[in-house]
Amino acid sequence: MADLQAIATQVRRDIVRMVHAVSSGHPGGSLGCADFFTFMYAERLRVNANQFTMEGMNEDLFFLSNGHISPVWYSILSRSGFFPVSELATFRKISSRLQGHPSVDKNLPGIRMASGSLGQGLSVAIGAATTKTMNADQSMVYCLMGDGELQEGQVWEAAMYAGSKGISNLIGIIDYNNRQIDGDVSDVMGIMPLEDKWKAFGWDVYHMDGHSYDNMREVFATIDSNKSNRMPKMIIMKTEMGKGVDFMMGTHKWHGSAPNDEQLATALAQLPETLGDY
Amino acid sequence: MALKTFGNKDTRSGFGEGLRLLGETNPDVVALCADLTGSLKMDAFQKNHPDRFFQIGIAEANMIGIAAGMTIGGKIPFTGTFANFSTSRVYDQIRQSVAYSRKNVKICASHAGLTLGEDGATHQVLEDIGMMRMLPNMTVVVPADYNQTLQATLAIAAWDGPVYLRFGRPSVPIFTPEDAVFKIGKADLLVQGTDVTIIACGHMVWKALEAQVQLAEKGISAEVINMHTIKPLDTEAILSSVAKTGCVVTAEEHMMNGGLGDAVAQVLSKSSPAPQEFVAVNDTFGESGTPNELLKKYHLETTDIVLAAERVLTRKN
Numbered sequence: 001m002a003d004l005q006a007i008a009t010q011v012r013r014d015i016v017r018m019v020h021a022v023s024s025g026h027p028g029g030s031l032g033c034a035d036f037f038t039f040m041y042a043e044r045l046r047v048n049a050n051q052f053t054m055e056g057m058n059e060d061l062f063f064l065s066n067g068h069i070s071p072v073w074y075s076i077l078s079r080s081g082f083f084p085v086s087e088l089a090t091f092r093k094i095s096s097r098l099q100g101h102p103s104v105d106k107n108l109p110g111i112r113m114a115s116g117s118l119g120q121g122l123s124v125a126i127g128a129a130t131t132k133t134m135n136a137d138q139s140m141v142y143c144l145m146g147d148g149e150l151q152e153g154q155v156w157e158a159a160m161y162a163g164s165k166g167i168s169n170l171i172g173i174i175d176y177n178n179r180q181i182d183g184d185v186s187d188v189m190g191i192m193p194l195e196d197k198w199k200a201f202g203w204d205v206y207h208m209d210g211h212s213y214d215n216m217r218e219v220f221a222t223i224d225s226n227k228s229n230r231m232p233k234m235i236i237m238k239t240e241m242g243k244g245v246d247f248m249m250g251t252h253k254w255h256g257s258a259p260n261d262e263q264l265a266t267a268l269a270q271l272p273e274t275l276g277d278y
Numbered sequence: 279m280a281l282k283t284f285g286n287k288d289t290r291s292g293f294g295e296g297l298r299l300l301g302e303t304n305p306d307v308v309a310l311c312a313d314l315t316g317s318l319k320m321d322a323f324q325k326n327h328p329d330r331f332f333q334i335g336i337a338e339a340n341m342i343g344i345a346a347g348m349t350i351g352g353k354i355p356f357t358g359t360f361a362n363f364s365t366s367r368v369y370d371q372i373r374q375s376v377a378y379s380r381k382n383v384k385i386c387a388s389h390a391g392l393t394l395g396e397d398g399a400t401h402q403v404l405e406d407i408g409m410m411r412m413l414p415n416m417t418v419v420v421p422a423d424y425n426q427t428l429q430a431t432l433a434i435a436a437w438d439g440p441v442y443l444r445f446g447r448p449s450v451p452i453f454t455p456e457d458a459v460f461k462i463g464k465a466d467l468l469v470q471g472t473d474v475t476i477i478a479c480g481h482m483v484w485k486a487l488e489a490q491v492q493l494a495e496k497g498i499s500a501e502v503i504n505m506h507t508i509k510p511l512d513t514e515a516i517l518s519s520v521a522k523t524g525c526v527v528t529a530e531e532h533m534m535n536g537g538l539g540d541a542v543a544q545v546l547s548k549s550s551p552a553p554q555e556f557v558a559v560n561d562t563f564g565e566s567g568t569p570n571e572l573l574k575k576y577h578l579e580t581t582d583i584v585l586a587a588e589r590v591l592t593r594k595n
Binding site for chain 2: 121161164
């Protein structure tokens, strides 16, 4: 695979082109998580892109709970070989496997659970992690959530369960960009103190810079070295919504709006084609 | 004519015994409960297989999500709680994480309907069949007595896909033979008749049998069908019976809107319209009371089925 920065830049190009093509979708959070997804699929996750199975035996499992950032996931999945890159052109179009929010309904490789209605992914990840333990499968289960998503009550049911029962093959990640549809998370309904909340629920909590590959490597190495503490791990990942496109940063406005033709041109000028457009 | 029974028992105990048997025969079966292990009769499974039993606490949404996730890697999760907390409380979790995601979860629901009794309307769900049968990919099973609930519990473990299994709290007559074959989607024709078809599910099947006896004494020949599977519905059983009798009474411990009666009406109206009467709860919540008081007040007694049959007969051509 090409170097991580080159992949992430292409993923960002894919994201803005995909949402522009259908004048809908969620570019802000997708751009903010492009570096993280690139790191995960290029370096961290042990997955078999060529032979996807729903069961995922002896593979790491990744769940996206905040399903609205599907563009970044679709892009990295296709760029990692799960399905043809050309299929990105069907995003949100009729009969596509690339539904607005992730779905297993049309058997898109790489996806094991529908998401979009928020707050459900962590529970699912706990279930998958529990089955891995029963199957003596040593691989890990990952679940990415949005920070605004933490306002959903089910997240805290799951948090309490995983902490109480010591689900230690589970790593949660919070995309902490402090933005949601109606504004800053801290204004809409504050979620602080984030670290203390998860600690109080029995989780081993880490902070990570979602735009630094070095820091990501460091944090995951620390997590690996702490595996024996039998606690579920939660990473509070600082990101910038809209990262990589200057006019989409510093605001919540691009959470769920697509760029027009002119804005697309401006964005693409900041994101040179590295791996070939779809 | 006296009806033959094999004693009385609660249907939830049939579920508990079925789950216990599955524990011995199917290592993939796991069970999850939201703090109602005793009420759901899951104790034996819990005791015999502590490594495959998961106490989730009072967190039903989390339970449904965990169950959905557990299917990834081949487990067959059975969730257990009251019917209200198995459906209306967790409808979106079931919709997205189970039904839309086609996960092999068995949602097992006790204390359904009015016969929950004294706890009152907060717990007496009467909308669950409707909610569940509306979901694509969902199978809905409502067995009638202890033996059938046991067999249904075994059958849903072998069925690939999401299932809603509804049963109840009170002790009711057992009329299904122990060795009766249970086939999901294949209705039981219990009594043949020529004047009116009575289609019932759950606790109301026994009352339909009682009604058939009373109708016979009045010279009315009633056919009785136990429609234990609401979805997929045995349309053939409905159409062939009504082709013979020309009218139908449906009976269910459920809201009139959305339940078995609606499902039957839809089949008939599409291919063979016939007069139909509905024995069901008519757009109202329940309340506290003994099961029998409630069945009387909300018109779910044997007499109500008899009266409905007489009414529908007057509407026949």
